[in-house]
Amino acid sequence: MSTEAAQRPPSTADTAATTVRVIRRDGAVSPFDASKISVAMTKAFLAVEGGDAAASSRIHHLVADLTGQVESSLLRHAGPDTALHIEQIQDLVELVLMRGEHHKVARAYVLYRDERAKARQVAAPTKAEASINVRAADGVLRPLDWGRVAHVVGEAVAGLDDVAAEPVLTEARRNLYDGITADELALAQIMAARTLVEQEPNYSYVSARLLLDKLRGEALTYLAGSPTLASQNEMAHRYGGYFRDYLTRAIELELVDPELATFDLGRITAAIMPERDLDFGFLGLQTLYDRYFQHHDGVRFELPQAFFMRVAMGLAIREDDRESRAIEFYELLSSFHFMASTPTLFNSGTTRPQLSSCFLTTVDDDLDSIFQAYKNNALLAKYSGGLGNDWTPVRGLGAHIKGTNGQSQGVVPFLKIANDTAVAVNQGGKRKGAACAYLETWHVDIEEFLDLRKNTGDDRRRTHDMNTANWVPDEFLRRVESDASWTLFSPNEVPDLHDLYGNAFAERYREYEAAAERGEIKVSRRVRAVDLWRRMLTMLFETGHPWITFKDPCNLRSPQQHVGVVHSSNLCTEITLNTDAEEVAVCNLGSVNLLKHVTPDGLDTERLERTVGTAVRMLDNVIDINFYTIPEASRSNLRHRPVGLGLMGFQDALFELGLPLSSDAAVTFADTSMEHISYYAITASSALAAERGRYESFEGSLWSKGILPIDSMQLLIDARSGDALDVDTSSTLDWDTLRETVRTQGMRNSNVMAIAPTATISNICGVGQSIEPLFQNLFVKSNMSGDFTVINPHLVTSLKEHGLWDEVMVSDLKYFDGSLGQIDRVPADLKALYATAFEVESKWLVDAASRRQKWIDQAQSLNLYIDSPSGRKLDELYRYAWHKGLKTTYYLRARSATHVEKSTLRGTDGKLNAVSATPAAAAAPPAAAPAPTASGSPSPSPTAAVPAATAPDAVPPATPPVAERPGPKAEDVDFTATDGAACRIDDPDCEACQ
Incomplete structure (x- = not known):
């Protein structure tokens, strides 16, 4: 039956329908199925009235009522042995349409079967066409x-x-x-x-x-x-x-x-x-x-x-x-098995080969460094580099300035200038300039930092175009979970906190707190940790920023601990490299197309090994060929030689394998596929070291000690002793042999893996972004090239195999915003396999990311999706990510007031405009209990939710939930009461980093 018919209470007719037979024109007999009547009438209405948003909604309700009338009339006196001829059914459908005064639709219903079977023939040019002239480029x-x-x-x-x-x-x-x-x-x-x-x-x-x-x-x-x-x-x-x-x-x-x-x-x-x-x-x-x-x-x-x-x-x-290598590289690129990042594609082989993707900088606490940072940002962005700036060293609001004997205005005014610099340097019009500012959670300006992307307040203290991210130490989240206080400092009075991490940071931080209690520190402020955490999550939902990234996992598992500290990530939160005043970290990215490396039987490991081996060589070549716009970048890149091999088309691979994203099998596939990529990438880099030499700072690195990314997980486990760390450390390949090879032979690259968003290069290859779930099965994608109708080809293939792909299915997908969940005639297994991003519990995304993270020496751009968001849900989700050992998270995606364009493309120029300007809050559904996902999985609840915020601008609390384990009680925050929403998934600006 149709969805609407299925929602009616059971009737005698519904019961009889399960036993009544239908005799078709060819004499075949089949069970009566009212949904076929619904489909036929919907097609007739669509043919007459079109499928715009208003008509589509009306048609769905109208067809449900008319189908019910036909069904009731046909089955009113039907018994177990009743047989209806298809002509009887069609006559009654036409009669019901005429009685309802749907005369045009009734005529269309009679004709639509024949019309569907007729193929338009290519006619010879008409007389009018024969008289048409075309104006060529030369004007003739x-x-x-x-x-x-x-x-x-x-x-x-x-x-x-x-x-x-x-x-x-x-x-x-x-x-x-x-x-x-x-x-x-x-x-x-x-x-x-x-x-x-x-x-x-x-x-x-x-x-x-x-x-x-x-x-x-x-x-x-x-x-x-x-x-x-x-x-x-x-x-x-x-x-x-x-x-x-x-x-x-x-x-x-x-x-x-x-x-x-x-x-x-x-x-x-x-x-x-x-x-x-x-x-x-x-x-x-x-x-x-x-x-x-x-x-x-x-x-x-x-x-x-x-x-x-x-x-x-x-x-x-x-x-x-x-020539041989160029042909080898061409084969990989042109076949879509691997794709280099956008800067490499833009500039390779040109007179200005700036091929690197990401640049990370640390801004020191003096005017020379700050204004040099602006210049560096402009020069790096000019040739399509994405920027991550560590602003933590800059002293906070109210701190003393010795040179002028005045007080600092804090970091925010300088961030405003950095924002405007990113806007001004738009990478030659090819894509928007983009930068991300990072600040540690103990910085005294952190609360103003959280407000940078708000649309209200003093615009001189807002950065509407620049991304922001929290650089969160483990000690802060310990305080959140214990409902303890948290002290904010100005970095000029606690300068060593910037370079400390893990237990060393926690010990020194407590010493500074004691000093503040004794009055030995001039600028400090104590807050309740859960209040600050709540505000961080509130701003994340309201403005999409700052993102949540974790300082300690990034440093404790860094192979380069012996030469520096990871102070921030990059524009897209997948790069975790050391920075200081002398070195600007650089990373060179490319992604394996996972769809090209699976068959219905599983992962094609031989092909994957060949692809990864060639890809690592290509990325290593970037370092020597690269055009460096500033000396700090050249010095860092040539010394450490980091690269970031990632992947894309993850969900396409799952479609090929028939694995729903929300399943243990998909999490296992994320684990095994990344294990193989990691094994082959490390092997390839070590082989390059034998051929070309080790990177300069190899000695003393974790690599030199035979500690591979999977082994560095133990360093995090040890540092988190006493805290819940729910990670898997299993493996399937021969890592012992590789450990010894790396220790003795060396590595060509300090870092080898990072999973970038691939927002644009995945479009080139025709697969889904990175490790992303599918947004919708039918939607309109907006980017700098325009608006494009995107439909999931894997779904269409499956629906064809089930005989379900037709015009009505297109209409249903539009009506239900690209979701199969409410389309009754679609089997449950297809609904699970093709569940869209907001139908998949984010727990599954975090679980898969956790299993990948153990193999990756850097990080991964992980977007998180949440439907009907609340403070409790966000709190659980982000602390779940922390407990699962993730290094970073990226955008929080929430449903906005956008939808699939509910109109037919017929008779248009193909240009769609599906993005609504309506504020998300106006259209957001009321907060409700978490609904089960397509797989029936519950939401993640590793720990108790934290207490509600008491800050003046905190979001009003709603109903209290029950704690999941001993800990402080909490109250939900209804985020639908706010005036904003997390990053819209259909916002074309979100691909600026790619």
């Missing part, structure tokens, strides 16, 4: 070549299932006019295919191939100097010549390093695979077109395979056998 009008249009569209659909040229051509015809430009003609075809994506995901590939035809014409015309077109088949034979012409022009324009021309171009061009141009989805190719391909005066002349080869050649430029 030429007759429309409809034959070529049909040929290009035919090429675009070739080899793809469930797509056809006819509907694309029919839709494209509607936008033709005499004098149409060549660009507009190409766009008409692209947009025609885009309108069909929500009905069939493979039309995304059709759209991409039509965009590719436009790009070919743009590039070839630019290089030839006159209008030049080539189909995909024709281009396959001229790619080699094109690549040489492209390279020559790019070097002339000083866009590409002239050294690339010295490669053996015969070998290089022979390795190019033009057919891989066809592997892009529309979102991926459009993103490359808008932001990555080389261009001159706005004209793109770099085709996809030339792009990948340029990047590969740039990374191989210092190899002994440059």
Whole structure:
């Protein structure tokens, strides 16, 4: 039955329906199923009234009522042996529609089965089309070549299932006019295919191939100097010549390093695979077109395979056998098995190869250092670097300034300038400049720091564009759980706290507290730890910031403890490297596409080993090739040589394996897949050390002692003695042999692994971001390239296999915001497998992250999702992450007042605008008890919730919960009462770091 019908109380008709049979036209007999009536009528209504938000809601309720009328009439006198002919049922449906005065719908109902079976035929150009002229790039009008249009569209659909040229051509015809430009003609075809994506995901590939035809014409015309077109088949034979012409022009324009021309171009061009141009989805190719391909005066002349080869050649430029390595790197990139980070893709092979992804800095407590930090931020951001700034050393509000005998205004005014610097340097328009400021929780300005992203208050003390993050020591969370006090200090009076961690920090911190009690410290303030914690969580929900990151796990498990301290993470919370006044930490990122390394039988470990080995070599090459904009970055990177190999497409791999994200099997897969990546990455770095030499600061590192990331977990366990640390330390591979190899042979890189968000490069590869759960199965993605309809192709394949993919399913997915949960005809196993982010309890995300973290020498960008948020839920979730040994967390995602665009794409230009401006609080549901997830798992409750805040601006408390273990009682905070919401998942700014 339909969802609405299922919500009615059981009736005699409902009972009878389970035994009544239906005789079909071919004589076959099947059980009566009222949901088929509902589906048929919904299709008829959609055909007449469309599917906009208002109509969709009305149709769902109306069809439920009409279906009930039909069902009641049919089954009123039915018995166990009753058989109904399908014609009887259809006659009654038509009668009920007519009685309800739905005359147009009734006619559509009679016709819709036949109409669905009819395929539109490609008609020859009409007389009107034959008179259409197209204005070419040179301004000359030429007759429309409809034959070529049909040929290009035919090429675009070739080899793809469930797509056809006819509907694309029919839709494209509607936008033709005499004098149409060549660009507009190409766009008409692209947009025609885009309108069909929500009905069939493979039309995304059709759209991409039509965009590719436009790009070919743009590039070839630019290089030839006159209008030049080539189909995909024709281009396959001229790619080699094109690549040489492209390279020559790019070097002339000083866009590409002239050294690339010295490669053996015969070998290089022979390795190019033009057919891989066809592997892009529309979102991926459009993103490359808008932001990555080389261009001159706005004209793109770099085709996809030339792009990948340029990047590969740039990374191989210092190899002994440059051609072989370039081809090896190209193979990995162009097949989507591995993708380098955005700065590497932007700049590899160019005259300014700034290839590194992330930069971490520490700002000292003097004006020279502070203003040097602004300059460094600008220079690092100029070529697409993401920034993480440690501001903890800067003295707090009210601290004495010896040079002027005055009082400090604290760190906040300086952060405002850092914010404006990030806005001003927007990375050449390719993506927004982005930085994250970190502050330790004991800093006296921490409460003002929490307010930086608020939309109210003094705007001179707000940073609306800069990310912020809390750098939280374990001692603070011990105080939270024991309901103890917490003392805030100005760092100029407690300077060594900045460099201490673990038990050493806790001991020294208590000494300073005693000194403050004795009046020996001028600037200090005591607060209740749980009040500050509550405020941190409240601000995190209200503004999306500051994020929660954990100082002690980052340092206790750092391989580089012997040469410095990790003072912050980066823009996306996955990098944990040492910084000081002399060294700016640098990390070079890339991600393995996990989907390409699984089969229905499990992980393809042989392929994964090959991919990881080549990927680590590529990342290590970045360090030597890199263009460093400041000397502190060069000095740090060449000394320690850190890289960050991560992964993407995690949930796509789970779809391939049939594993729901909210399952023990998925957590185990997260563990084993990361174990293999870790093993192969460490092996590859050690092999590079044998070939090229160890990194300079290797001696004294954990690596040099045979302590691998899995072993460093014990260091955290020891430091947390007496505190609950719920971690798994099991393994499956031969780590003993690798330990000895690393200890004796060394490592090429101080750090090897980090899981970045992959917000953009995963779009290029056509997979889900990083380790993220799927936001929705059907939604509109907004980024700097525009708005894109995104539909889960794995789901569509499964629904087709069950005979459930049709127009009504599309309507239902829109109506229920991309969720299967309330669509009755979808089997329970598919609902569990394709549960969306807010249907998956975040406990599962933390569990999987915990199992990964034991293998990673840095950290992972972990977004957390929460539906119907409350203070208790957030408190439990973030302390659960701490107890599970995580190093960092990233964005908190909460439902906002956004939804899937509830309108059909037919007859539009394919441009969707699904983001509502309505404040989240206005549309948020009232706080309620936690609902079970798709797997029925409860919410995480490792410890008691903490007491409610008593600060003046704390969120009002709601009903008290029951404590889960001995500890202070708590009260829920209803976050729906606030005036804001956590980071919106559909906010395009959230991908600034990628």
